[in-house]
Amino acid sequence: MTEAxxxxxxxxxxxxxxxxxxxxxxxxxxxxxxxxxxxxxxxSLAPANAGAGWMGMSLEHFDRxxxxxxxxxxxxxxLRISGWVTLITLVISFPLALYLVRAGxxxxxxxxxxxxxxxxxxxxxxxxxxxxxxxxAGPLNRLLIALGFLNAPLRMVYSEGATIVALVHYxxxxxxxxxxxxxxxxxxxxxxxAASLGAPPWRVIxxxxxxxxxxxxxxxxxxxxxxxxxxxxxxxxxxxxxxAMISQVxxxxxxxxxxxxxxxxxxxxxxxxxxxxxxxxxxLVRKVFRAQV
Amino acid sequence: xxxxxxxxxxxxxxxxxxxxxxxxFLLFPVVFTTVVSFGAGELIxxxxxxxxLRWYAHIGEIHRVGAAVLYSLLIATCAGVLATLLAIGVxxxxxxxPVPGKAVIGALVTSPVAVPIVALGIALIQFFIWLGxxxxxxxxxxxxxxxxxxxxxxxxxxxxxxxxxxxxxxAASLGARPLTAFxxxxxxxMKPGLISGFLFAFLISFDxxxxxxxxxxGALTVxxxxxxxYISQNFDPTPAAFSTIYTLLxxxxxxxxxxxxxxxxxxxxxxxGPGGKRSDR
Amino acid sequence: MASVQIDDLHLALGGNPVLNGVxxxxxxxxxxxxxxxxxxxxxxxxxxLAGFVRGDRGEVxxxxxxxxxxxxxxxxxxxxxxDYALFPHMxxxxxxxxxxxxxxxxxxxxxxxVGEALARVELSGFEARLPAQLSGGQRQRVALARAIVIxxxxxxxxxxxxxxxxxxxxxxxxxxxxxxxxxxxxxLIVTHDQxxxxxxxxxxxVMFAGRIAAVDSPAALYRRPPRADVMAFLxxxxxxxxxxxxxxxxxxxxxxxxxxxxxxxxxxxxxxxxRAKAQLAIRPxxxxxxxxxxxxxxxxxxxxxxxxxxxGALAEVLLQxxxxxxxxxxxxxxxxxxxxxxxxxxxxxxxxxEHCLIFxxxxx
Numbered sequence: 001m002t003e004a005x006x007x008x009x010x011x012x013x014x015x016x017x018x019x020x021x022x023x024x025x026x027x028x029x030x031x032x033x034x035x036x037x038x039x040x041x042x043x044s045l046a047p048a049n050a051g052a053g054w055m056g057m058s059l060e061h062f063d064r065x066x067x068x069x070x071x072x073x074x075x076x077x078x079l080r081i082s083g084w085v086t087l088i089t090l091v092i093s094f095p096l097a098l099y100l101v102r103a104g105x106x107x108x109x110x111x112x113x114x115x116x117x118x119x120x121x122x123x124x125x126x127x128x129x130x131x132x133x134x135x136x137a138g139p140l141n142r143l144l145i146a147l148g149f150l151n152a153p154l155r156m157v158y159s160e161g162a163t164i165v166a167l168v169h170y171x172x173x174x175x176x177x178x179x180x181x182x183x184x185x186x187x188x189x190x191x192x193x194a195a196s197l198g199a200p201p202w203r204v205i206x207x208x209x210x211x212x213x214x215x216x217x218x219x220x221x222x223x224x225x226x227x228x229x230x231x232x233x234x235x236x237x238x239x240x241x242x243x244a245m246i247s248q249v250x251x252x253x254x255x256x257x258x259x260x261x262x263x264x265x266x267x268x269x270x271x272x273x274x275x276x277x278x279x280x281x282x283x284l285v286r287k288v289f290r291a292q293v
Numbered sequence: 294x295x296x297x298x299x300x301x302x303x304x305x306x307x308x309x310x311x312x313x314x315x316x317x318f319l320l321f322p323v324v325f326t327t328v329v330s331f332g333a334g335e336l337i338x339x340x341x342x343x344x345x346l347r348w349y350a351h352i353g354e355i356h357r358v359g360a361a362v363l364y365s366l367l368i369a370t371c372a373g374v375l376a377t378l379l380a381i382g383v384x385x386x387x388x389x390x391p392v393p394g395k396a397v398i399g400a401l402v403t404s405p406v407a408v409p410i411v412a413l414g415i416a417l418i419q420f421f422i423w424l425g426x427x428x429x430x431x432x433x434x435x436x437x438x439x440x441x442x443x444x445x446x447x448x449x450x451x452x453x454x455x456x457x458x459x460x461x462x463x464a465a466s467l468g469a470r471p472l473t474a475f476x477x478x479x480x481x482x483m484k485p486g487l488i489s490g491f492l493f494a495f496l497i498s499f500d501x502x503x504x505x506x507x508x509x510x511g512a513l514t515v516x517x518x519x520x521x522x523y524i525s526q527n528f529d530p531t532p533a534a535f536s537t538i539y540t541l542l543x544x545x546x547x548x549x550x551x552x553x554x555x556x557x558x559x560x561x562x563x564x565x566g567p568g569g570k571r572s573d574r
Numbered sequence: 575m576a577s578v579q580i581d582d583l584h585l586a587l588g589g590n591p592v593l594n595g596v597x598x599x600x601x602x603x604x605x606x607x608x609x610x611x612x613x614x615x616x617x618x619x620x621x622x623l624a625g626f627v628r629g630d631r632g633e634v635x636x637x638x639x640x641x642x643x644x645x646x647x648x649x650x651x652x653x654x655x656x657d658y659a660l661f662p663h664m665x666x667x668x669x670x671x672x673x674x675x676x677x678x679x680x681x682x683x684x685x686x687x688v689g690e691a692l693a694r695v696e697l698s699g700f701e702a703r704l705p706a707q708l709s710g711g712q713r714q715r716v717a718l719a720r721a722i723v724i725x726x727x728x729x730x731x732x733x734x735x736x737x738x739x740x741x742x743x744x745x746x747x748x749x750x751x752x753x754x755x756x757x758x759x760x761x762l763i764v765t766h767d768q769x770x771x772x773x774x775x776x777x778x779x780v781m782f783a784g785r786i787a788a789v790d791s792p793a794a795l796y797r798r799p800p801r802a803d804v805m806a807f808l809x810x811x812x813x814x815x816x817x818x819x820x821x822x823x824x825x826x827x828x829x830x831x832x833x834x835x836x837x838x839x840x841x842x843x844x845x846x847x848x849r850a851k852a853q854l855a856i857r858p859x860x861x862x863x864x865x866x867x868x869x870x871x872x873x874x875x876x877x878x879x880x881x882x883x884x885x886g887a888l889a890e891v892l893l894q895x896x897x898x899x900x901x902x903x904x905x906x907x908x909x910x911x912x913x914x915x916x917x918x919x920x921x922x923x924x925x926x927x928e929h930c931l932i933f934x935x936x937x938x
Binding site: 137138 | 312405
């Protein structure tokens with residue numbers, strides 16, 4: 001199978017090949033992905049009373065969304081949590097990726113395996129790990145009491161803080177691996193060059209490594225942000241109803257309130273807002289960092 | 294920078310400390326959970342007052358755990374195999390054939406990863422209700438399939454991009470028909486991508502909660518849901534025992550897969566690194 | 575500008591000894607080529623000068639003062655890498671000016687110096703270009719400009735011409751020589767290409783297995799190499815196993831082809847045992863070949879032409895002569911113009927005494 005331009009007779013057989021190869025997947029995705037989503041979008045635009053609205057569409061659910069204090073608070077909370085998670089994860093992951101590049105082969109492989117196991121591990125297991133760690137009788141409380149910082153156990157679970165910590169823990173592999181991959185592509189002679197020109201190690205990182213790692217950093221940041229915005233299981237396990245994130249609110253509308261159109265509207269709004277933020281961020285990074293992202 | 298050459302500089306030490314600190318942060322919850330799983334007391338406590346294996350036995354007491362495990366295994370295996378098979382075709386098209394709109398197709402196939410999974414679950418349950426096939430095991434399978442197909446596509450595209458198309462041309466010049474060339478030359482080269490793609494698809498499906506929670510009811514259930522319910526209603530360390538076994542098995546599988554097929558090295562080598570597994574957030 | 579002293583440098587990397595006692599001195603303003611095969615330790619030596627590695631034993635000094643304690647960014651060295659290592663996200667001007675930025679110069683001063691440096695490498699006007707927009711030769715000149723604009727004590731070049739094609743390489747050789755002479759910076763060129771070493775330097779240091787084997791001017795090293803392995807590495811050479819006269823090496827040697835020669839030992843201080851075996855070396859351009867005729871002259875032996883390789887100005891003639899202990903193979907470089915010898919011909923060969931060198935049987 002080559003990419004050569006084929007004579008007409010072969011071109012039609014190429015078309016047949018494409019149809020066979022892509023067909024099943026295309027059918028699956030169109031039937032059970034594109035269409036359900038389109039229906040959901042339609043659902044969110046469906047007027048409560050049939051026949052009302054413009055061309056059978058109405059923005060009343062989005063209106064309700066905008067005026068619902070609960071939904072607004074959930075959105076703000078979600079944005080705030082996502083911002084914190086992305087920032088903290090970046091601060092942790094970038095040095096980790098830097099270390100991975102410098103580390104010897106055994107350490108690097110061991111760390112990568114740990115990152116992969118973390119990546120592939122059950123989310124419920126991982127969040128449970130934080131329920132244990134932050135438990136009233138858990139290691140963190142015991143340590144703080146032993147060190148004298150606390151007199152009695154502090155209730156740390158079922159809070160926004162716990163959600164943030166667990167989301168950071170979840171996001172670290174997603175942020176570290178793209179940055180690591182980008183760092184690997186930087187030829188070592190560039191760092192040596194900068195050093196020989198008089199740049200101390202911190203300047204080498206700032207002037208040479210950070211700009212060239214930008215595509216990886218950008219990828220990691222966008223991914224982490226998107227993951228946080230759509231977080232569901234983690235806030236469900238580690239948060240409380242008072243700290244609900246937007247996915248939980250949407251789910252609640254479906255499972256509990258059975259308000260399908262409203263729930264659909266929330267989901268559509270979430271996707272739009274996340275998309276918008278990512279687009280604006282991409283343009284910003286291109287302009288400010290002159291980076292190829 | 295080669296490690297053996299580094300003239301020790303405070304910044305390098307700082308980076309090493311940060312690296313190890315991050316890794317410890319990553320591993321501590323696992324360690325603590327394991328320790329807690331051997332606790333004798335009725336509640337989670339660290340360090341445990343006494344030691345016992347009772348919670349491992351108690352895993353069997355999780356509500357409907359047997360059925361949940363069976364369903365999860367069934368769905369995950371089917372989803373993994375089907376997703377990988379379908380992904381072969383997609384990857385071949387994207388990498389080897391001149392197809393118009395490659396970028397669009399690629400984006401479409403891998404987009405389930407970027408969309409809030411809750412949204413997918415909600416959209417699907419409405420759709421299945423409308424179709425009349427809701428709450429069946431095969432509708433659940435379809436839901437998982439849509440979600441996980443992105444992963445084998447990604448790893449297979451990476452695998453294929455790294456292999457040399459000239460090999461297939463050489464095979465053709467030696468007399469191999471296209472189909473034969475595919476099975477004897479192309480497919481073996483895709484092995485790391487196939488293995489890691491299947492693994493990711495399987496694991497994501499096995500662990501998935503947000504889609505499953507919308508699509509199951511009644512007799513149909515999966516392990517993440519039962520474990521989650523247990524955690525919400527009980528405070529003993531049984532889930533810790535479950536976690537320990539799960540993580541141990543997973544680590545063994547990944548180490549074995551890396552030894553055998555270098556799946557980690559491959560993922561890192563492909564552009565931009567792996568898109569990542571996302572069972573949920 | 576500074577003189578450089580490398581004093582008995584030992585260095586092991588990952589358990590493997592790479593430098594086994596390297597000692598070399600560069601006078602202020604001198605250009606020395608460090609020549610050797612891959613893996614001999616020449617790049618490691620360069621990195622030790624730059625400050626990226628530190629010897630386990632021995633010392634590196636600039637102008638007599640030890641620099642071992644100085645990390646790379648505090649030594650005033652200019653480095654040009656084989657892959658040029660231009661910062662892809664910076665313009666030519668930003669690349670060249672980077673070292674000056676690190677030294678805290680003002681923006682206007684930097685701009686002026688960058689302009690000067692670019693003019694020196696004949697790239698004026700290229701300030702705003704990105705490395706991706708430059709050709710290989712242009713990139714190399716930017717790398718050079720970047721290294722010299724900081725007025726380094728020492729200039730270190732790692733295989734500077736390796737990545738260029740033939741034509742560019744010849745041009746750059748002239749450029750580099752001119753630049754080095756004009757600026758008078760102490761320069762070390764690391765290379766495995768002996769032509770590069772011979773043409774660019776004041777002195778050549780040949781390096782094998784982590785040690786300096788020989789140091790001398792290019793001409794002296796080529797004409798009178800102190801060791802057989804140095805001779806073999808620098809240019810081409812024929813080697814024959816010969817037997818020494820009982821009266822000593824100055825009395826002559828017996829070649830396997832039966833001809834007696836009076837050749838000089840490469841190292842006049844070397845003592846050879848009587849009737850010992852030794853190696854006789856002669857370069858192809860000194861081997862004399864003429865068509866076989868009836869009168870054989872003294873010192874000639876007969877050989878057959880096995881093959882002729884045309885190389886433009888010269889032709890390499892592969893000869894085979896019968897000798898005690900098996901046929902002996904030699905190659906001779908003869909002017910191609912007017913050559914009336916063909917494959918299969920029988921010719922008379924002569925090895926002039928004054929161009930033969932005697933070495934010990936193994937190596938040196």
